[in-house]
Amino acid sequence: MWMAKGAFRVSQTVPAIRLKMQQHKLQGQRNLHLHLDTFKMFCGGKKSYFVATVCIITLTSMVAFSYLRLQRIDHLPKIIQEGRRCRGEITNNTITPLKDKRTFIISPYFDDRESKVTRVIGIVHHEDVKELYCWFCCQPHGQIYVSKAKIDVHSDRFGFPYGAADIVCLEPEICDPTHVSIHQSPHGNIDQLPRFEIKNRKAETFSVDFTVCISAMFGNYNNVLQFIQSMEMYKILGAQKVVVYKNSCSELMEKVLKFYMEEGTVEIIPWPINSYLKVSSKWHFMQDGTHIGYYGQITALNDCIYRNMRRSKFVVLNDADEIILPLKHPDWKTMMSSLQEQNPGTGIFLFENHIFPETISTPVFNVSSWNTVPGVNILQHVHREPDRKEVINPKKMIIDPRRVIQTSVHSVLRAYGTSVNVPMDVALIYHCRVPLQENLPRDSLIRDTTLWKYNSSLITNVNKVLQQTVL
Numbered sequence: 001m002w003m004a005k006g007a008f009r010v011s012q013t014v015p016a017i018r019l020k021m022q023q024h025k026l027q028g029q030r031n032l033h034l035h036l037d038t039f040k041m042f043c044g045g046k047k048s049y050f051v052a053t054v055c056i057i058t059l060t061s062m063v064a065f066s067y068l069r070l071q072r073i074d075h076l077p078k079i080i081q082e083g084r085r086c087r088g089e090i091t092n093n094t095i096t097p098l099k100d101k102r103t104f105i106i107s108p109y110f111d112d113r114e115s116k117v118t119r120v121i122g123i124v125h126h127e128d129v130k131e132l133y134c135w136f137c138c139q140p141h142g143q144i145y146v147s148k149a150k151i152d153v154h155s156d157r158f159g160f161p162y163g164a165a166d167i168v169c170l171e172p173e174i175c176d177p178t179h180v181s182i183h184q185s186p187h188g189n190i191d192q193l194p195r196f197e198i199k200n201r202k203a204e205t206f207s208v209d210f211t212v213c214i215s216a217m218f219g220n221y222n223n224v225l226q227f228i229q230s231m232e233m234y235k236i237l238g239a240q241k242v243v244v245y246k247n248s249c250s251e252l253m254e255k256v257l258k259f260y261m262e263e264g265t266v267e268i269i270p271w272p273i274n275s276y277l278k279v280s281s282k283w284h285f286m287q288d289g290t291h292i293g294y295y296g297q298i299t300a301l302n303d304c305i306y307r308n309m310r311r312s313k314f315v316v317l318n319d320a321d322e323i324i325l326p327l328k329h330p331d332w333k334t335m336m337s338s339l340q341e342q343n344p345g346t347g348i349f350l351f352e353n354h355i356f357p358e359t360i361s362t363p364v365f366n367v368s369s370w371n372t373v374p375g376v377n378i379l380q381h382v383h384r385e386p387d388r389k390e391v392i393n394p395k396k397m398i399i400d401p402r403r404v405i406q407t408s409v410h411s412v413l414r415a416y417g418t419s420v421n422v423p424m425d426v427a428l429i430y431h432c433r434v435p436l437q438e439n440l441p442r443d444s445l446i447r448d449t450t451l452w453k454y455n456s457s458l459i460t461n462v463n464k465v466l467q468q469t470v471l
C-alpha cells in the first residue's frame, strides 16, 4: 500500500516539474512582452539622444535579465529516471579521469554559502570541456536528477591547456544527495558511472585551529631534515594538522610521513597527477607540450581549502620549505587574534616571502647527530636576501577557508571579504632554499635570527622524531 502510494507520488513528479518549467519559460516570455510594450510607450516618440541612450540601456538590461532567467532554468535539476536504486561504484581515488580524458574529478563538496550546490573541484582542458552534468540519486525512492553544470575554469592557468576548475551544479530541492556522478551528457546509464561522495554535507564543529596545506611533494623528495624541522616549527606555532599532497618521495621520507600519520598530524592525499597529464615543474607554460603547471599545485590548494572548510578555523597555504614566522607574537593563534581584531571583515592574510639562502651558513647550532640525515639544517641559515627595487616579494597566505571561493598560490581569486597585507614587523615567511640573488656577498645579506628564538624546543622535538624514524 505504502509502496503504491510512493510510486504514484513519484510518477506525478515528472510532468509536474516539466509543467512548472514550461510555465517559468512562458512567464519569462510574457514578462518580456509586457516590458516591451512599456518600452514602446516611452521610447517611440521623442527624438533625443539622451532618451535613445536610456532606451537602449533599458532594452539591453531587459534582454540580459530574461536571458539570465532562462539560463538559470537551464541549470535547474531535472528528473530523468525514477524508482531505481542508486548504484554505480563508489570511487575513492583522489584523481579520477572521465571517459572524455579531458576532465579529471578530484572531489565534490557541498556548498550552501550562496545557493544549494555541489561544487566539484576538478581539472579540465580549458577549451575541449564545454558541457558537464551532475547526476544525483535521491534516496529513498531513487529518483535520478540531472543538473547542467556551470564550468568555471580558474583564471590563473599561466598558459597551460589544463587548469583547476569548479564544476558547480544546483542540487535537487527535495533531497540532500550523498553522492554524485559527473558525465558529459544528460543521457545514458548511471550504473556505468563512478560515484563520488559529496563531502562537507554534515555540519561539524572545528576540530583544529590551524591546518597547513603542502600542495605538492614531488621529484622523489628527500629533504628529510628540513621537512622535519618545518613540521616541528608548524606544531610549535600552532598547527595541529598538515595535509600533504604526495606525488613522490624517497623511502626515508615515507618513513617520516608514516610517523607523522600515526602521530595524527599528517594527512596524506595521494596525488598521482603525472599518471594522467604531462606535468611541468615550472609554474608557467614553456611551450614544451606539458599540460599543467607545477604538478597541479593550484588544484591541490583549492581541494585542501574545501576539504578543511568545516574542520579548521584557519588554513595555512605554504610550501614545505616555508615557515610563517611571527615577530611580535609567540605563535599563530595570538598573532591571528590580533590581526582579526584589527581587520574585521577580512579572512585572507598575506605574508611576504623572504629568501634565506642555504648557501650562507652560520654554524651556531651544528647538532652532530643531524649530519647523517639528508637535507638542510635551517638553524644554520639566518641571513636573508635584501629586497630588490624592481621585484615585489611573492606572498603566501593564512585564510579563513569559509571566506574563500577560489584560490591561487599567492592570492585568492574569489572570496567573501577583503585581503590584507600583513606588515613585515608582524611576520615574514622564512624561506630557506637556493639563493635568488646568487652573486651577493655574505655581508650584503641581512642577519635575521628570529628562528633562533625557537632553538631549544625545536632541537628537542626534532631529536625525538629522528630517534623514532631515521636514526
Ligand SMILES: *[C@@H]1O[C@H](CO)[C@@H](O)[C@H](O)[C@H]1NC(C)=O
Binding pocket: 089, 090, 091, 092
Ligand atoms: C570506497 O570507500 C567506501 C566507504 O569507505 C567503500 O564502501 C567502497 O567499497 C570503497 N570503494 C572502492 C572502490 O574501494
Ligand SMILES: *[C@@H]1O[C@H](CO)[C@@H](O)[C@H](O)[C@H]1NC(C)=O
Binding pocket: 361, 363, 366, 368, 371, 380
Ligand atoms: C658541523 O660539525 C661537523 C662535525 O661534527 C663538521 O664536519 C661540519 O663541517 C660542521 N658544519 C659546519 C657548517 O660547520
Ligand SMILES: *[C@@H]1O[C@H](CO)[C@@H](O)[C@H](O)[C@H]1NC(C)=O
Binding pocket: 364, 452, 453, 454, 455, 456
Ligand atoms: C636558544 O633558546 C634559548 C631558550 O629559549 C635562549 O635562551 C637562547 O638565547 C637561544 N639561543 C640563541 C643563540 O638565540
